[in-house]
């Protein structure tokens with residue numbers, strides 16, 4: 305039997321909303337950051353809505369149609385605390401706008417200060433993995449959250465526009481004006497047992513972050529990200 309594989313497809317609208325929220329949290333100074341928090345370079349968080357489609361060949365497509373930004377999440381430079389109430393209350397009214405879309409994932413951003421390095425393998429941190437696989441497993445599973453997207457961002461000294469393509473398969477990288485960005489996709493595979501309940505395993509495996517290399521993973525190609533909008537990013541600011 306062929307190995308299970310997953311395609312995460314991100315719509316233009318969802319891609320844009322995640323990117324704009326990531327840039328705003330990174331580069332628009334917060335008015336009252338609170339003691340010890342920085343005004344800039346903060347994380348952002350939101351929910352992903354769309355469809356899960358499976359084939360009889362153990363292939364899954366997760367189609368992300370919409371992203372909503374949680375403006376009430378508590379965020380700082382290296383953490384974000386989503387509000388459960390945001391998820392619950394939006395879940396009640398979102399079907400009025402998008403009857404066919406379900407809550408299927410979440411995204412957050414990883415900001416890197418302009419003077420810091422950009423990780424060789426941007427994506428979920430060990431803390432993120434622990435939250436998904438150990439601490440919030442039941443809550444995430446009950447909410448139907450299976451797709452996890454991370455948008456990594458770093459400020460550039462000089463403006464640049466460029467498309468770094470999909471490499472590895474679950475990641476898209478690009479440069480957009482004063483920012484360098486990467487979008488990385490993960491899925492959580494669920495297993496149920498009478499003794500230990502629901503267990504989530506994040507794919508592709510990402511142990512040893514940040515030294516891990518996707519290419520060396522046995523599951524390197526198990527998750528594929530498709531973000532066709534990103535591939536066409538160009539600077540049209542001087543078009544007129």
Ligand SMILES: [Zn+2]
Nearest residue numbers: 412428429432
């Ligand atoms: Zn994180």
